[in-house]
Amino acid sequence: MKTVAFVPVKLNNQRTPGKNTKKFDDGVALITVFLKTLVKVSNLDELYVFCSDETIKDYLLPGVKFLKRPEYLDTQAATPQDIMAEFIKLVDADIYMVAHCTSPFVTKEHFEECIDAVKSGKHDSSFTGEKIQKLMWKDNEPLNFNAEKVPRTQDLPAIYAEVSAAYVFKKEVFLNYNRRIGITPHITEVSGVESIDIDYPEDFEIANAVYMKVLNSTNK
Structure with missing residues (x-):
């Protein structure tokens, strides 16, 4: 089954302008750091x-192909579905992985x-997710526990927050449902630094601190 990954990138982000090519303290850009992992995926x-x-070509690595997308996909009106539909129209595959460098x-x-779960045939899609077991409140009321008998957090029912690193799906999932997660998804659980998602400038500063700490520790 032909499996293709693509990293959608726009350079005019509203919340954190230029974040995809923003450089960590060692001078390597976010997109390049992300691609260093993806090129090793077997x-x-x-x-x-x-x-x-x-200009994004300046940040790519050997083995990574550049595909130019229409500029309308950079607008605020464009949806993730629009981006996926355009890519699927241009590149044929059995399985797609949308990967976000944030x-x-x-x-x-x-x-x-994530990929193996879909290739196995047991799941029509998969995604990276962070397991959350915390005492949650909504509208000044406990959301997932009884305040008169507070449970241990490890005994709470687990919920998962999507981590945008990877969404893997069969082509027919998108064609049939117009979405990246199908009916029988697998959740690849990530935690700790893996669950860091860069949306705002302060998120990048946290990611930079983590990256530099890991880099320094591996260079010792």
Whole structure:
């Protein structure tokens, strides 16, 4: 089954302008750090960066293909479904993985787990997710526990927050449901630094601190 990954990138982000090419303190850009992991994923046939601006080519690695996308996909009106539909129209595959570089610390093994879950035939889709077991409140009321008998957090029912590093799906899932998660998804659980997702400038500062700490520890 042909499996293709693509990293959608726009350079005019509203919340954190230029975040995809923003450089960590060692001078390496976020997108490049992310691609260093993706190029090692063994169960991918092709890997693309899908961007309207050809200057992104300066940040790519050997083995990564550039595919120019229409500029309308950079607008606020464009949806994730619009981006996926355009890519699927241009590149044929049996299985697709949409990978977002704003979650730069997910491991090669977890990307491979996501893909293998769909390739196995047991799941029509998969995604990376963070397991959450916390005492939650909504509208000044406990949401997932009895305030008169507070449970241990490890005894709470687990819920999962999507981590945008990877969404893997069969082509027919998108064609049939117009979405990236199907009816029988597998959740690849990530935690700790892997669950870091960069939306705002302060998120990048946290990611930079983590990245530099890991880099310094591996260089010792």
